[in-house]
Amino acid sequence: MGNMRKVWQPEIFYHITMRGNNKQRIFISKGDFNFFTHTLQQANTIYSFTIIAYCFMNNHYHLLIRSPRVPLSEVLIFINQQYSNYFKRKYKFVDQLYETRYYTNMISDPKELLKASKYIHQNHLYTQRTILGKLENYPYSSYPFYVDEKKYKPSYINTYLLPSLIKKYPELKMENYNMYCENIEMEVEKSSHNQYSLT
Template sequence: MSSMRRVWRPETFYHVTVRGNNRQNIFLNETDFALFFRGLLYTYEKYPFTVIAYCMMNNHYHLLIRSQEVPLSSVMVIINKRYSEYFKRKYNYFGQLYETHFFAKMVVDPISLLNVSSYIHQNPLRTSNTLVEKMEFYPHSSYQFYFNQSKTPPSFIDTQLLPSIIEQYSEIVAENYCSYCENFQPEEEKSSHMSIT
């Protein structure tokens, strides 16, 4: 398996997915979600990165992330280790919290950025028991910052890139990014994720 230090491209966004071991829940309540989010802020202060889409679900999370200063693995080690230590301490949990360190797949073109971000934002709608009726109602996703522009996103979130792609490509039939996201029809998830250690 290639190491992240070999395949890391600082100009490229990666779709990162982290799942609970045996698909167990890694976020049990609102405090857990908040602590994980604080971990993102903490990591950003050490190694700045850019996220254009995220979604935290009970047993996994997604990031569409670019790390331009250090290898992405360095960022993910801090994020995952910090949250794992918190979880184990709080719940007296022993064993492996995550299925693996993380999965990452390069997203190399603008249309793919739109599609992957839409897939991420649609996560709360595509569960066996739908969590919300509309994406904007889900509190643990970056979609809220695209839908409600009066909300100020955290410093590591860029909400300008995806809407600018809509404006640049005349062949895209969408009024704006939110419209694109709402009408996106995801293909079946492929098992071609690249496991990064």
């Protein structure tokens, strides 16, 4: 994690992927997902960061995050340690929960930011090969906040940036951000070649 301190840029979003060691499950119950969400909120009160897309899967999670005040490595150390301690207490787990390294991709180009967020919001389709009626039906991603503007969202979630970017790229031929995310068929077919595909 030390390398991120050197390259951290406060104005840039990073696509973070953290996986369970040997692809083991890091979320087993609904309570685990809820505790991880609580941990993000707790971390935000200390470090103040912004997330524009996330998806939590059984054995990994994705964040599209910007940390303007402190190196992102500090934020991730706090989140991962808090959750790891919880998981080990709850399940009497004594092994290493996470892989020793996480995947990080610095994203400064707005179109790449859109592409990364779309991949994150569709991530459960790549790993489970199931469609839950509608994309927003998956409960452990930030996408439902984009569909329902009245839905209560955590303070660290920003749902305004990505929709505003769609309007700047008419060549995408999408009326809005939700239509962009729900254009599924092409993304699923290319998932094995997608630069963000680390599931």
